[in-house]
Amino acid sequence: MPCPSPTWLRKGRSACPSVGTAPSHLVSRTSASRRPSGPPSGRRSFPATGPARQTRPPPAPGPRTDAPAEPEPEPVVPGVGWMWQPAAAPANGSGAPAMPSAASTVANLYQDRIRAKKSLGQNFMTDDSILRDLVVAAGVGPGDLVLEVGPGTGNLTKHLLAKGAHVTAVEKDDTLYGRLSEEYDGVSTLRLVRGDALEVGLEDVIRSMVEQDRTGPSPGPEAGPGAGQALAKAAAPEPSTSAPAGRGAVPAAGRKVKVVANLPYNITKDLLTMLLPLGDLISDLHIMIQHEAAERLCERTPGGPDWRAANIRTLFYCKPKYRFRISRFKYDPVPGVDGALVTFSLLPPHQRPPVPSERGFHELVLKAFSERRKKMRNSLQPLASAEQVQAALAACGLNVDARAQDLTLDQFVALSWRLHERQTAAGLRLLEGGGQGQGQGVGEQGPEKGKGKAEGGKGKGKGAAGGTSAKARRRAAATVEELGLGLGPGPEQAAEQE
Numbered sequence: 001m002p003c004p005s006p007t008w009l010r011k012g013r014s015a016c017p018s019v020g021t022a023p024s025h026l027v028s029r030t031s032a033s034r035r036p037s038g039p040p041s042g043r044r045s046f047p048a049t050g051p052a053r054q055t056r057p058p059p060a061p062g063p064r065t066d067a068p069a070e071p072e073p074e075p076v077v078p079g080v081g082w083m084w085q086p087a088a089a090p091a092n093g094s095g096a097p098a099m100p101s102a103a104s105t106v107a108n109l110y111q112d113r114i115r116a117k118k119s120l121g122q123n124f125m126t127d128d129s130i131l132r133d134l135v136v137a138a139g140v141g142p143g144d145l146v147l148e149v150g151p152g153t154g155n156l157t158k159h160l161l162a163k164g165a166h167v168t169a170v171e172k173d174d175t176l177y178g179r180l181s182e183e184y185d186g187v188s189t190l191r192l193v194r195g196d197a198l199e200v201g202l203e204d205v206i207r208s209m210v211e212q213d214r215t216g217p218s219p220g221p222e223a224g225p226g227a228g229q230a231l232a233k234a235a236a237p238e239p240s241t242s243a244p245a246g247r248g249a250v251p252a253a254g255r256k257v258k259v260v261a262n263l264p265y266n267i268t269k270d271l272l273t274m275l276l277p278l279g280d281l282i283s284d285l286h287i288m289i290q291h292e293a294a295e296r297l298c299e300r301t302p303g304g305p306d307w308r309a310a311n312i313r314t315l316f317y318c319k320p321k322y323r324f325r326i327s328r329f330k331y332d333p334v335p336g337v338d339g340a341l342v343t344f345s346l347l348p349p350h351q352r353p354p355v356p357s358e359r360g361f362h363e364l365v366l367k368a369f370s371e372r373r374k375k376m377r378n379s380l381q382p383l384a385s386a387e388q389v390q391a392a393l394a395a396c397g398l399n400v401d402a403r404a405q406d407l408t409l410d411q412f413v414a415l416s417w418r419l420h421e422r423q424t425a426a427g428l429r430l431l432e433g434g435g436q437g438q439g440q441g442v443g444e445q446g447p448e449k450g451k452g453k454a455e456g457g458k459g460k461g462k463g464a465a466g467g468t469s470a471k472a473r474r475r476a477a478a479t480v481e482e483l484g485l486g487l488g489p490g491p492e493q494a495a496e497q498e
């Protein structure tokens with residue numbers, strides 16, 4: 001089946017593995033052929049002919065540490081821009097217009113008086129050689145499933161499409177989404193989703209990509225919060241009696257998704273928090289982020305000031321790799337810091353370090369780092385008592401005075417198991433009504449520190465009378481549950497047992 005695409009993509013570089021000549025109805029729908037050479041009707045009038053306004057001198061090349069060596073032919077850069085512009089003149093003898101340059105696309109935005117929005121982290125990439133390097137570093141090839149967050153100008157998108165990838169792109173900016181929709185109308189290898197990547201239901205969007213790859217063609221464009229759910233629903237296989245369908249049902253032999261993006265800096269952390277645990281659906285992420293943040297995330301050695309909870313979390317879910325640095329002058333507007341490409345190779349769930357509970361593990365790590373200067377026996381309270389932490393550290397062969405930044409991922413994993421053993425034992429003692437916590441009971445150091453002591457931990461008060469109070473048992477059960485220790489009844493069950 002032919003792969004409809006913008007004119008430069010269709011006639012110029014090889015885009016889709018099975019491309020023939022695009023059908024005429026699609027040819028006639030490219031922006032180049034749709035658009036007259038003047039400004040679009042209903043829009044303010046700006047000069048539409050002549051060279052696109054260049055906003056800056058060509059930037060100096062930035063330092064690169066891991067740039068792919070694969071040589072790629074330079075696309076011929078036309079003298080005019082792309083979106084909202086007349087077609088570029090054939091420049092390479094093939095009769096096809098060359099791929100428009102990233103810089104000219106950005107310049108066109110400004111020419112149309114569309115300003116970059118700081119609130120949306122809009123620092124547009126203007127250098128095609130970096131975008132090509134990014135796509136090569138990501139290993140994008142024909143037919144790959146790619147999620148792009150924040151396509152914006154479409155400058156990265158077009159390189160992904162030129163490689164023959166099947167791209168789903170989520171854009172929050174209505175204006176840019178509108179331009180992209182028009183430009184790529186009829187391009188079957190691109191699906192645009194309008195909305196905030198943090199709110200559209202990204203997991204469902206990704207799940208639908210995998211499902212559609214397995215089962216057939218994609219539904220139409222979707223927009224707004226919940227778009228992901230609609231896409232997932234449309235892509236979900238017919239319910240069958242033999243296989244569970246819908247959310248959580250991972251396709252047995254489905255291909256995984258690559259995430260490739262020049263991310264707005266302000267959503268990097270939240271997006272990674274959302275995507276890193278999806279190793280069952282995503283193979284790898286290749287994202288441009290701030291250089292300093294990239295260096296911090298790729299740090300693998302504990303002990304330094306940059307060793308944070310985010311490092312433990314990142315290493316728990318993936319192998320991060322700093323690829324290459326990108327000069328800030330390659331972006332427009334120029335940000336205050338350089339960028340970098342980082343690759344996160346996600347671990348499938350069964351390859352992650354086994355822990356008593358993932359949620360409990362990450363809470364433990366966050367708490368440990370919440371007060372970096374404190375020793376863990378202090379910073380971990382009230383999650384665990386000082387005695388429990390010291391005993392658990394010693395059992396792991398670690399210094400009982402250790403601070404969070406001293407521990408590797410493996411050491412945190414070991415610590416979580418030791419604490420789990422101790423707290424489960426203490427929690428069970430309380431749940432059994434023994435009241436023999438002797439300073440190690442969960443209740444004693446629980447969220448209502450102090451109260452537990454009187455009620456159960458040291459065998460005083462009600463606990464001393466041969467049984468822990470119902471309240472203390474409930475609290476113990478809740479703490480056990482909260483830590484994800486997974487043993488003993490939950491709070492409701494404990495209440496029922498009273």
Ligand SMILES: C[S@@+](CC[C@H](N)C(=O)[O-])C[C@H]1O[C@@H](n2cnc3c(N)ncnc32)[C@H](O)[C@@H]1O
Pocket residue numbers: 120121122123124125126149150151152153154155156157170171172173176195196197198262263264265267
């Ligand atoms: C750094 S620009 C990258 C644009 C383009 N991909 C490039 O490489 O030049 C970030 C893009 O993400 C979009 N964006 C910002 N916040 C977003 C969010 N929460 N969800 C989806 N897109 C977002 C911005 O509108 C912008 O288009």
